[in-house]
Structure formats: structure tokens, C-alpha cells
Amino acid sequence: MSLAQRRILLGVSGGIAAYKACELVRRLRDLGAHVRVVMTENATRFVTPTTFQALSGEAVRVSLWDESAEAAMGHIELARWAERVLIAPASADLMARLAHGHADDLLSTLCLATASPVYLAPAMNQQMWAHPATQANLAVLRERGTHILGPAAGDQACGEVGSGRMLEPHQLRDAIIASFGDRVLAGLKVVVSAGPTYEDIDPVRFIGNRSSGKMGFAVAEAAVQAGAQVTLIAGPVSLATPPGIAMRADVRSAAQMHAAVMEAAADADIYIGAAAVGDYRPNARADNKLKKQSGSELTLQLIENPDILASLSAQQTHPFLVGFAAETQNVESYARDKLQRKGLDVIAANQVGDGLGFETADNALTLYWAGGVAELPRADKTALARQLIEHVAARYKAVRG
Structure with missing residues (x-):
């Protein structure tokens, strides 16, 4: 620097x-x-x-x-x-x-x-x-x-x-x-979602995941540095808003994140879904704390959450869509399937678990798009986010002009 x-x-x-x-x-x-x-x-x-x-x-x-x-x-x-x-x-x-x-x-x-x-x-x-x-x-x-x-x-x-x-x-x-850098997203509106979602079981307990939000926040900051007007939709995290963010919305559940993204993406050029959105939520939330009954079992009925990327892709006009695939196995096959099934423009795939991905300061990504692939070797999440944004900008210009 x-x-x-x-x-x-x-x-x-x-x-x-x-x-x-x-x-x-x-x-x-x-x-x-x-x-x-x-x-x-x-x-x-x-x-x-x-x-x-x-x-x-x-x-x-x-x-x-x-x-x-x-x-x-x-x-x-x-x-x-x-x-x-x-x-x-x-x-x-x-x-x-x-x-x-x-x-x-x-x-x-x-x-x-x-x-x-x-x-x-x-x-x-x-x-x-x-x-x-x-x-x-x-x-x-x-x-x-x-x-x-x-x-x-x-x-x-x-x-x-x-x-x-x-x-x-x-x-x-x-x-x-x-x-002073290359502002490859100058003039564009970008929405980034980051962090986990929590689904409440009762007023005390919830279902969540281990996402820290660090990668998504780094992506949002890199997009600002590339000249974009950035809206950040954040799940429950303890992270300061990156410099230059135009608007930040804090949400808790997958349904809340879905609603916030759909509203923010209505006039956006690019949506980057870096959040680890829960696939399921309890069918019903108990009004009071569920009490343990000795010798009994607790069964939770889960129902599917709305899919943000699929909802955006189904619209007649929608932003350039960038998804994330955090996988513990078969990373490439799952990522390519998600890329095609959800109608994405780019997907960023990474291996998670055993000290990789979640709750770490660094990460590694493989980007896939129709007819192309790019490897982003393991690096600090801030540096990795800048590389990701450069590739997203290049793909956006190739597809959308």
C-alpha cells in the first residue's frame, strides 16, 4: 500500500x-x-x-x-x-x-x-x-x-x-x-447480505449457524472501495459497519433477511449473497420457555425458509446475482448445481469445517460461472474480498455491459 x-x-x-x-x-x-x-x-x-x-x-x-x-x-x-x-x-x-x-x-x-x-x-x-x-x-x-x-x-x-x-x-x-484505486464498480448499486440468521424456538433458544459475518462485511467494504453505493443487510453479528456503507439493515431471521434483500435489491445492479441463511425454521415459536421434562424427548417440526437467490432469479428483471456455497464435501459439484438451479451469474464456493471458512480470519474461494472458473487462494478475508469484487466487476461488465 x-x-x-x-x-x-x-x-x-x-x-x-x-x-x-x-x-x-x-x-x-x-x-x-x-x-x-x-x-x-x-x-x-x-x-x-x-x-x-x-x-x-x-x-x-x-x-x-x-x-x-x-x-x-x-x-x-x-x-x-x-x-x-x-x-x-x-x-x-x-x-x-x-x-x-x-x-x-x-x-x-x-x-x-x-x-x-x-x-x-x-x-x-x-x-x-x-x-x-x-x-x-x-x-x-x-x-x-x-x-x-x-x-x-x-x-x-x-x-x-x-x-x-x-x-x-x-x-x-x-x-x-x-x-485512489481502480473504481471498477463506480456508479453501481450493490446489495450485500452477511452473517448468520437465527430462528427462534422460544424466547430463550434459537437455531443458528457459525457464520461470523466477517467475509460478507469484507465484501461490502471492498465494493465501497471499488466505487459502488452499497447497502448491507446484516444478520445478528457484532461487527462495526464498514466505512462508506450507504445503508445498513440489521435482521435476525431468514424471513426478515428475505424481506430486507428483496426491498433493497429492487433497484440494485448487483446482489452478493454472502450471508449463511438458515434453510429451515421451527413451524411454531413457543411464547414461553420450553421446560425440560425428565426422561422425555423434544421434537421440533421444521419448515423451509424462503430462498432469497431463487426469489430474485425468478423475477423478470433482477440484479446480477452472486451466490455463495459453503460446503463440507463435494464442493465443486454442489456449487455448480446451485449455480444452474438458482439461475446465478457467479457462485463463490468454499470448503468449511475443520478450521476452514467459518470463525477464521482467512478463507479461500473458487468462483464458477457459465463457461468459466477462477481460483482465489487462501488469504486474509479483506484481501480475498477485493479479489472477489474484481472478478464480479469483470463478469458484470461481460454480461450486462
């Missing part, structure tokens, strides 16, 4: 997460990037400009009324210099001002003046993030083409827990790296 000679303008707004921006500067410079920092007045209450100057090796700008800089229209010079504008942290106040086109300080002014892509890494209290005003501003910014990175969920400085944490510096660095 390299950012050699790339010009990154880092905007820092007021928030406790400003301290993370220090490490972000170091990580960007370690990869060869030129980094200039612009701070809001409130940001200087958390980290001093001197700190950023020492880390970046460049003068730090704070005021729009810096006479020595503005004599040469410094805000315009900065706006033209930057290849990428990354604001981390982006406070609720800054997002509101950008959404409404304010230009009352240096950072907001240069965001209006730049023709380069702008990336925001929101950081705020979870209630502020969830507030309708913030969500409305977010929608406006996205509609105008601003790239939103995060936020993540977790413990917050205020003592609360929820969405609003700024992404970690290495995640923001990787998003900027990806932004």
Missing part, C-alpha cells in the same frame, strides 16, 4: 476524537502522503496546532483571516492543492454547516471551494448521531456526493454506548488508499 506523493488535506473539527487525528497524520505520512492540516477554532481546544505541525511537517491553518495566507487567497490555494479532503473528526456542528453551505471559517470555506472528493468521519454522542437533524444533514451530504466514513459503535467518551465513535486511524487511512 502506498500514498506516495498524494496530497491529503486533513480537516479537524472540535471533539474529543481530535486526538486520534494525530495518529492518522502519522499513518498517512508513513505511506508517503503529503498532509496539510486545517483546524477549526474549537479543535484547538483539544489538540494544539503545534502538535499537528510537528507530525505533518507543514504549517497548520486555523483562521480564515490569516492575513499572510489570505493575501494570496490561501483558502483557494488549499482547496486546489488537495487531492482528497478528509475531515476527522467531523462534528455534528460541522456536518450541519456543510449541509447548509456555510462558509464562516476556513475549513467550511475550502470545502465549498474544492473540486476534490470530500470524506467525513463523523464523531459525536450516540444521541446526537441519531437525532433527526443530524440524519437529515447526513442525507443531504450523501446526496451531494460527500463520502461518509463510519461512524462505528461502541463505548464513548461521555460514558454512553452506541453509534458515533470515529473510525480508527488505520481504517480511515485504508479508505483513502482505496479512493
Whole structure:
């Protein structure tokens, strides 16, 4: 990975997460990037400009009324210099001002003046993030083409827990790296499903599977990095939303995932079904916990769940369909059968069990399509997902133009 000679303008707004921006500067410079920092007045209450100057090796700008800089229209010079504008942290106040086109300080002014892509890494209290005003501003910014990175969920400085944490510096660095890559899915809408599904037996017990969701989340992130507008449908997992995801829907059961995918895929170009969707569910869910009866047996009657890929394939017009086949034996024969039987465009097959596939950091895939096959050797799931997306993009262009 390299950012050699790339010009990154880092905007820092007021928030406790400003301290993370220090490490972000170091990580960007370690990869060869030129980094200039612009701070809001409130940001200087958390980290001093001197700190950023020492880390970046460049003068730090704070005021729009810096006479020595503005004599040469410094805000315009900065706006033209930057290849990428990354604001981390982006406070609720800054997002509101950008959404409404304010230009009352240096950072907001240069965001209006730049023709380069702008990336925001929101950081705020979870209630502020969830507030309708913030969500409305977010929608406006996205509609105008601003790239939103995060936020993540977790413990917050205020003592609360929820969405609003700024992404970690290495995640923001990787998003900027990806932004300079080959955007093979630019302009396309992609829906990715990920993780397991759980089918409730009673209020306490359920039937599920061992999918962690890591592969599906890596695929969603790789699709974003390839330029797609991505909707992520996630089963019950404990994973942060990847940077740049346009929308995430959390579901529990196969029926809920079916409904969410069918709605999201209505106007999608590509659907990638990386979720491990349960084939069956209990015929009835007990309202109360089933009690153990000594010496007795419990029989569950299972009925078939709706098939997402088959439902999409049966439509007269549908997205380009990519399925997954996780098998413990006869991987190729089962995968090819599923490819044909469900009318898929591509299927990604992998061996699972005995330390392979589920609950691991790496994986290996074999891709099959009509008249073709590609081997993706065992690798970290993030790297593997990027390879998968490259093949999906190539097949999509071959089939759909």
C-alpha cells in the first residue's frame, strides 16, 4: 500500500476524537502522503496546532483571516492543492454547516471551494448521531456526493454506548488508499447480505449457524472501495459497519433477511449473497420457555425458509446475482448445481469445517460461472474480498455491459 506523493488535506473539527487525528497524520505520512492540516477554532481546544505541525511537517491553518495566507487567497490555494479532503473528526456542528453551505471559517470555506472528493468521519454522542437533524444533514451530504466514513459503535467518551465513535486511524487511512484505486464498480448499486440468521424456538433458544459475518462485511467494504453505493443487510453479528456503507439493515431471521434483500435489491445492479441463511425454521415459536421434562424427548417440526437467490432469479428483471456455497464435501459439484438451479451469474464456493471458512480470519474461494472458473487462494478475508469484487466487476461488465 502506498500514498506516495498524494496530497491529503486533513480537516479537524472540535471533539474529543481530535486526538486520534494525530495518529492518522502519522499513518498517512508513513505511506508517503503529503498532509496539510486545517483546524477549526474549537479543535484547538483539544489538540494544539503545534502538535499537528510537528507530525505533518507543514504549517497548520486555523483562521480564515490569516492575513499572510489570505493575501494570496490561501483558502483557494488549499482547496486546489488537495487531492482528497478528509475531515476527522467531523462534528455534528460541522456536518450541519456543510449541509447548509456555510462558509464562516476556513475549513467550511475550502470545502465549498474544492473540486476534490470530500470524506467525513463523523464523531459525536450516540444521541446526537441519531437525532433527526443530524440524519437529515447526513442525507443531504450523501446526496451531494460527500463520502461518509463510519461512524462505528461502541463505548464513548461521555460514558454512553452506541453509534458515533470515529473510525480508527488505520481504517480511515485504508479508505483513502482505496479512493485512489481502480473504481471498477463506480456508479453501481450493490446489495450485500452477511452473517448468520437465527430462528427462534422460544424466547430463550434459537437455531443458528457459525457464520461470523466477517467475509460478507469484507465484501461490502471492498465494493465501497471499488466505487459502488452499497447497502448491507446484516444478520445478528457484532461487527462495526464498514466505512462508506450507504445503508445498513440489521435482521435476525431468514424471513426478515428475505424481506430486507428483496426491498433493497429492487433497484440494485448487483446482489452478493454472502450471508449463511438458515434453510429451515421451527413451524411454531413457543411464547414461553420450553421446560425440560425428565426422561422425555423434544421434537421440533421444521419448515423451509424462503430462498432469497431463487426469489430474485425468478423475477423478470433482477440484479446480477452472486451466490455463495459453503460446503463440507463435494464442493465443486454442489456449487455448480446451485449455480444452474438458482439461475446465478457467479457462485463463490468454499470448503468449511475443520478450521476452514467459518470463525477464521482467512478463507479461500473458487468462483464458477457459465463457461468459466477462477481460483482465489487462501488469504486474509479483506484481501480475498477485493479479489472477489474484481472478478464480479469483470463478469458484470461481460454480461450486462
